[in-house]
Amino acid sequence: MKQLLCAVLLALPARPALCGGDILNAMSKELDRSLSAYGKAEDAPLYFLSYQMTDDRRWSLSAELGGINQDDMSHERYLDIDARVGSPELDNTHQVKGAAAMSGDHGDEGRHFLAPLEDDETALRASLWRQTEEEFKKAQEKYTKVKTNHAVTADEEDGSPDFSQEKPEKSFREVEFPKLDRPQWRARLERLSREMRRYPFIYSTDVNFSVSAQNRYYVNSEGSRIASGNVYITLGYRLGSRTDDGMELERYKSYEGLSEQDFPSEARVIADIAASAAELKALLDAPVAEPYSGPAILRNRAAAVFFHEIFGHRVEGQRQKDEFSGKTFADKVGGEIVSPLISVADDPTLKRFNGLALRGWYDYDDEGVRARRVEIAENGVLRAFLMSRSPINGFPQSNGHGRREPGYDAVARMGNTIVSAKAAVPYPRLREMLIEEIKRRGKPYGLVFEDIAGGNTNTSVFGAQAFTVIPKLVYRVYADGSPDEAVRGVDLIGTPLTVFTKITAAADDPAVFNGSCGAESGWVPVSAVSPSLLVSEMEVQKVVKMHERPPLIPPPSAEAQ
């Protein structure tokens, strides 16, 4: 089972010491030299070659209860080489099927090849030379397996080629590491983390600040030459505790920015910490929820995470021809897959939504294709998939969603997933509609999911096409007007084909989730936007119980008070 888990990345870091144009020139020279040799080296010659160098500068700062635990600056460069032998119709990346697939080598993912940090063409070319040879040899070996496997196994349902033809691109846009007042940020984190001492029921906590300036340099044998950069700045805090019956509880909040100006004032963050601490206390005092099936509201940010997890991964193109994928939506283009109220798009070109920074923005993907907005579902009807350069039936071209963490092969991934709804109402009205639905159904209460921390969804053919999502803050809303009541200890479960059709209304309150999403091609920055949604039927089950007791003596900070 593929475990697709998203979480906010609390990370971190400056501009390359060498000129980006020189990097692209050095990469192009070695690429040309490689093509001239590997293009005729074996029976299955190299037909495509790309080099990508990711220059990553990071600063990570972490504080706990008034002290700095981590203050790391790093600068690293990673090389990714895509060497394809055979032909675009059938090449070394083709999926191996049948019994041979079970014994295939999967140990190459997450490999990191470091490149020189400085402006030295020869050193960089020597790194590329070494690694190109390795990749070419691996491609030859894999292609032999692919050809045999292709000959001895039955035809695939989707006989699309392995690699799409795309227009060469030329673009040059680097970013610099933001100028920050580092002592000032250290002091701010110390102060913010000291706030947690006010709440002796907090057992574990940290405040993180991370800045990353990432420049990606890409050249390929089709003539693309691209430099593309992103700055990611994240501030976040976490408060954790444990109930007497052994349940771990936590509240978490993060703020995303493209520059320092995007961040809220210290007073505002302190107020948020106080609110989170109050929520944590409420959860500690809350009863354990019972299994439930009935109407519920997914609050805006929670709905955004929900759509990312349960919907978004199922519209990634390569899954539609993956022999081991459940292909939930593969044959449903033109059919209704979501409530007709809902439209879903993925638009990596958006830097902001309603003024808020989006982590999932980029201008070129990791296969050198310009990012494009994709209308995935319009008024509930499936229109398109997110596409890398791996074509599928009916979708022969990439739409600029081929993404990866350095060290992984690029596949179609989300960027900024935007859920929108027609006939949206103000949130108070949506809440009234929930109560009306509770009464109509004769239920004592409904649920409001305020916060979701991610979860896992099975997209593999080997298991049920079901999902489990981990709610972090859930309230019961009573039909009789009793005050809302926090509950704990439930997982949200269901199947994607039913849950999305049960959205009956939406609010006019879109909110943004920013995070990092881990899947086959590693961790990539993503965003999701959604309004609050009323769902006529949602199901929750009890979580697996933990057995750790709370600490036996109070924290030292409580003693000092």
Place this chain on the structure above:
Amino acid sequence: MKPALLALLAVLPVRAAEFPAGDKCMSAMKDEMARTLSSLRMDDFPGPYFVSYALHMERGCEITASLGSLVRSRDVMQMRGQAEVRAGSPEFDNSNFYGSSDEMGPAGFLSSLDCNYGNTRHNLWQLTDLNYKTALEKLDQKRAFREKRNIADPLPDLTPAPGILLSEPEAPAAGGRAELEKLARTVSAEFRKYPALDKTMVNIARDNGLRRYLNSEGAFYRSAAANDVSVEFTAQVQSADGFKIAQRMSFYYDAASLPGADFFRARAGNFAAETAALAGSATAAPYIGPVLFEGEAAGELFKETLAHSLIRPRAWWTERERDPEAGAFSGKLGMRVAAPSINVTDDPSLREWNGQLLAGHYLADDEGVPAQRVELIKKGKLADLLLSRAPVRERAASNGHGRSRYSWAEAVPGNLIVSVSSCAPAGGMKARLLEMCRELELDYGVILRRVDDLRGVFCAYRVYVKDGREEPVHGFQLAELSPRALRDIVLASDTAGAYDYNYKGVPYSIVAPSVIVQEVELKKTEIKPDKPHYLPNPLFQAR
């Protein structure tokens, strides 16, 4: 040999000290310790009978350069903490047993870099609570194991030991990363002269950390790590038949006496030329006969056969057949374990050997016990053992070798010094090897020199009886490697080298002469070669 050993430089003995009251980390440790001892209880269970806290400030930098350009450069700065909690009694507690939950030993934590009092105490509190609960659970499992296995006379788990009281001044953080980066660039550029080398790296690391320790018996220390710099070269070359051959060379110095760039460039040049020459090496063939272990290969031989046999003489109770990590010398006191000419001591107080820093130097071990010199092997017989506070049948007291890095303390060497009562001049070792080969009617003997891993694939030199000619050979593996090799040493040189290793992250050193082992079986590796290069290194074109 004797003159060489006189070059060993010992440091001053440990002295008693006042508790460093102004040290916020130490204050936090002390205050939380007091609270733990007075208040920590689980229901009707007794509280912990022994607790120790350790805070290790890791401070320095790590730099990698290749072909004149930096590949990685970063500051290292973190405060890692440990809290050891023992439940039960010194006679029978939760240690020396593989429990179901924590085979890796107690968990650790990251704490405030600048000794924030509240932060440090909070982390100690959290980990003490966790480890106390784990200790109770493990103690129960261990009791059940004792009952099931009908063990009537178990050894005590924690022996009494004199605690150290030591407070060294906190040294300021060393700067100089830019200078080390410059050194890495300069030295790594030397490899550009050798385009036959596929992959070359120069790694430089500086460490000037600080260790703090406190236990519930009152022992404490604050001990500053010296300002050490390690320099390492690595290079890879491909032989004509496609084998990839990797070589390594390392140096370890006090920052104040770090040689200049010219020194390292010269050694890098020699190392690169030596490695590049292996491109023309012959393919290995099976060999049974005498082998001369020179330099790093001798260090590696003593690491595998001697050091690993001395580690952890107290085997842990386990559901498995035996404790896989217990040393082979366990239970062999008084027996012949090495050739009669061999003597071995361990002396953690030694800081240098012939001007080279020894990684295994320390004043107090990770159980708060002063480090002691131990005579381990006398005339080939095992005379003593390395001991932590976990006693063995034959020895009750710790000799200050309980060492750990983020895990349970185990008996691990500090500085193992191998000496011999009869030896030959270093220059005569090869002649003696040839003599032995001649007696055995062999065409050639084998010399191992720069071997990074005796359990892996390595290069060697055939030395021909007929004319003394040396021929490099690649693709050798040892058919067998056991402590038996120590008994088969027939000759040692009168000079020795110092080599640094680590066991589970704990550094130790071996000072050893070159030796001839009477009979060693070498085989050709089963690992298949790779295709030769399709394209020459672009360095060829850049020249």
